Amino acid sequence: MAESTTGGESLLFLTDEQLRKGIEAMFFAYRGFTADPDRILEGMDYGRAHHRAIHFIHRSPGTTVSNLLGILGVTKQSLNRVLRTLIEDGLVEARVGKSDKRERNLHLTAKGQDLERQLSDAQRARMRAAYRAAGPAAVQGFRTVLEAMMDPEMRRQYQSLREGER
Amino acid sequence: MAESTTGGESLLFLTDEQLRKGIEAMFFAYRGFTADPDRILEGMDYGRAHHRAIHFIHRSPGTTVSNLLGILGVTKQSLNRVLRTLIEDGLVEARVGKSDKRERNLHLTAKGQDLERQLSDAQRARMRAAYRAAGPAAVQGFRTVLEAMMDPEMRRQYQSLREGER
DNA sequence: CTTGGAAAGTCAACAAGGCTGACGTAAATT
């Protein structure tokens, strides 16, 4: 493993050692990433799966069940269990599709938005602290690497969510 | 929410919108991050929990059970279930501690190292592709943000693993 | 207008991998 340079650009950042560091950073950081919402959810009847559903319904109001399945990457049986409790508890509303009545358009109720706010406030607070500590250039790199790490399918999901912005 | 600048430095990277993007990037990227090892493990009797144990035993040969508990952040009952199958199947060896005989020093057997290699090769391959695509500056930022995102305890674990390097 | 198939929902059964609580043993420490 010669520590070579190519046109003056060091490739030291591609050593197995550096890659392992990145892998462990992902592992430990993801724990922090989920810690705050998990803390809020514990005690309620909900878990991380509910958080994810709530997040993406909030993000794309009116989304259908099958669209959500694609984003979350779970089976409909698994999602259905989560969605059912959220609907029963009045956090999510499933409106019969207007053009296609087989579809259910999912929306957060006021109560659902309250919980969403609570969860995302906590998660954003940590993210904001990390961003602030790292600075804008680091944040740019962070996003670039994460995007490159996604499966192509996931990247499409990620980017298509991006398009809906104004 | 005025889009202010402070001393010429834009704070636009701290908007809720940017933070949400980062949150979703973490979600989708983590899926990619675990996808390859998961694929290898499925079909074997092992799962992500086994992968984590194998990874950190490989990383710190001779580590004790309680040290591993601290790193993984699970209960001893949960870890024990995983560890027991790995020991039974001859992937991990638990040697009685030399100075303190209550401790068990954990090591990978040749068979365990084979699997570790297989898993980490797959995970590193993705990481390497992402790093290469993003470039060294982005990688630097990536690591900086992830580190800032960790809980202080996790950051100590992360950094103390760093110290053992040569 | 009928029919094929997609979308959604549901039931049942199961597995992985978390958790708590209780208990036992050996070894180290006080």
Place this chain on the structure above:
DNA sequence: AATTTACGTCAGCCTTGTTGACTTTCCAAG
């Protein structure tokens, strides 16, 4: 000698994922 520590284990529970089979609804093409 008593207590604490490290580890292992039994039992039971929960969340969240999986398959497989089946029904209902309803769009769209023949």
